[in-house]
Amino acid sequence: RRPKNFPPGPITLPLLGNLHNLSLDNPLQDFERLRLKYGNIYSLYLGSKPMVMLCGVQAIKEALVNKAVEFAGRPQDMYVNITTESKGVILADYGPRWKEHRRFALMTLRNFGLGKQSMEERILAELQHTSADLESSIGKCDNPQVMFHNASSNIICQVLFGMRFDYNDWTMKEIVRCFTENAKLANGPWAMVMLHTVPFSCCLSCKFFDHIISADQRKYIMGLLYNDPDSTFSEDLLSMYSLDLHFAGTDTTSNTLLTGFLYLMTNPDIQERCQAEIDRVLEGKDKACFEDRHNMPYVQAVIHEMQRIANTVPLSVFHNTTKDTEVMGYTIPKGTMVIPNLSSVLSEEGQWKFPRGFHPENFLNDQGEFVKPEAFMPFSAGPRMCLGEGLARMELFLITVTLLRKFKFIWPEDAGEPDYTPVYGVTLTPKPYFMKVQLREMH
Numbered sequence: 383r384r385p386k387n388f389p390p391g392p393i394t395l396p397l398l399g400n401l402h403n404l405s406l407d408n409p410l411q412d413f414e415r416l417r418l419k420y421g422n423i424y425s426l427y428l429g430s431k432p433m434v435m436l437c438g439v440q441a442i443k444e445a446l447v448n449k450a451v452e453f454a455g456r457p458q459d460m461y462v463n464i465t466t467e468s469k470g471v472i473l474a475d476y477g478p479r480w481k482e483h484r485r486f487a488l489m490t491l492r493n494f495g496l497g498k499q500s501m502e503e504r505i506l507a508e509l510q511h512t513s514a515d516l517e518s519s520i521g522k523c524d525n526p527q528v529m530f531h532n533a534s535s536n537i538i539c540q541v542l543f544g545m546r547f548d549y550n551d552w553t554m555k556e557i558v559r560c561f562t563e564n565a566k567l568a569n570g571p572w573a574m575v576m577l578h579t580v581p582f583s584c585c586l587s588c589k590f591f592d593h594i595i596s597a598d599q600r601k602y603i604m605g606l607l608y609n610d611p612d613s614t615f616s617e618d619l620l621s622m623y624s625l626d627l628h629f630a631g632t633d634t635t636s637n638t639l640l641t642g643f644l645y646l647m648t649n650p651d652i653q654e655r656c657q658a659e660i661d662r663v664l665e666g667k668d669k670a671c672f673e674d675r676h677n678m679p680y681v682q683a684v685i686h687e688m689q690r691i692a693n694t695v696p697l698s699v700f701h702n703t704t705k706d707t708e709v710m711g712y713t714i715p716k717g718t719m720v721i722p723n724l725s726s727v728l729s730e731e732g733q734w735k736f737p738r739g740f741h742p743e744n745f746l747n748d749q750g751e752f753v754k755p756e757a758f759m760p761f762s763a764g765p766r767m768c769l770g771e772g773l774a775r776m777e778l779f780l781i782t783v784t785l786l787r788k789f790k791f792i793w794p795e796d797a798g799e800p801d802y803t804p805v806y807g808v809t810l811t812p813k814p815y816f817m818k819v820q821l822r823e824m825h
């Protein structure tokens with residue numbers, strides 16, 4: 383039975399709770415159906431475990447922003463908590479350890495050049511390898527999935543480990559494969575009730591970390607961390623921590639690019655309009671820089687629309703209440719799992735000029751200037767909001783601009799109608815597709 387004044391929801395069955403209400407392939411459609419029936423806040427039972435779903439800007443902001451601390455916990459009783467022992471930053475519960483780790487991650491990203499030219503240079507250097515890869519497949523049809531994953535993985539690896547990997551490196555291929563597989567399993571209905579997920583990638587990534595960090599580097603890092611006698615760091619934590627950043631920085635950016643380029647190929651008019659703006663702004667310059675975005679309102683609008691339609695992390699990372707609280711007039715007890723349904727916000731009726739389909743106009747005002755509506759929330763909101771947002775935005779801009787400047791991306795004639803239905807997981811991925819690449823005439 384639902385506690386008093388708990389958000390409404392469908393009838394529960396013994397043992398299963400509401401699992402029978404969710405499809406294994408794509409529970410997002412079921413969540414939308416339930417939202418239409420019960421409203422922007424409703425509850426479900428995953429087995430015997432209660433969970434509250436928050437939909438739409440208003441409910442999500444009230445919880446994650448206005449009642450920030452009350453909603454800043456993470457559930458600690460899912461299978462993924464056992465496989466990772468909740469080490470690292472993404473799954474750490476709200477408290478001093480999470481605060482220290484988050485601060486450390488932000489500081490490290492800044493020290494390694496985020497917001498400065500050095501990070502841009504790292505991204506542009508990686509793009510030379512991506513461009514070379516694309517040049518070798520001119521005229522052919524290739525699946526771009528591995529390429530985008532490798533590029534994103536190498537950019538974050540440069541920050542974490544000070545090195546990049548050849549696109550054919552076996553270890554890297556295996557790790558990226560594990561990331562994509564786990565991303566598909568980790569928030570399915572069964573994983574939500576602790577039944578299934580693959581611990582392999584954690585294991586592999588920790589071994590990988592041990593393998594590539596030299597003894598001297600390790601001593602140096604641990605020296606830095608242990609200077610503070612109250613520090614919560616340990617070597618174990620550090621390797622899980624690097625796994626967190628590697629995973630979070632790879633599967634997200636690359637799936638956004640994969641979806642974005644699918645829409646750019648199948649909307650050649652939008653692609654050409656971006657290229658015209660890029661050519662004009664970059665005329666006489668050999669490469670783009672992040673500052674150029676201020677002179678490219680249309681490209682900015684397209685990249686934001688790519689993120690909106692990609693809906694890359696549709697259910698955010700699950701939250702947990704840290705004390706008894708209220709939202710939208712309902713009572714939520716301490717320790718309840720809360721899912722911010724970002725998907726519902728990114729296509730919320732009334733928040734967007736065009737909630738459905740690919741329309742960069744969602745981010746342009748009548749004067750053609752770039753504007754960002756309040757409902758643009760792909761990185762979530764509040765204290766647990768994505769800490770890699772700055773890096774992700776820089777990557778999306780520099781990668782899109784550099785590749786569109788040099789290449790034309792074509793939907794192959796024999797590929798049939800594009801299928802935009804995503805494959806469900808922690809991150810949404812487009813179904814595998816092929817792209818044809820041509821060098822643009824100006825190059």
Ligand code: HEM
Nearest residue numbers: 472630631634635695698699761762766767768769770774
């Ligand atoms: C397009 C790219 C990206 C998207 C859409 C994205 C989205 C998200 C979302 C929705 C969350 C959950 C926030 C919440 O719990 O409310 C998150 C958390 C997180 N992201 Fe990202 N992310 C992206 C790229 C990155 C990158 C490049 C990094 C690495 C530097 C990163 C690191 C993290 C970390 C460490 C967390 C956990 C923060 C915490 O629990 O305090 N993300 N991200």
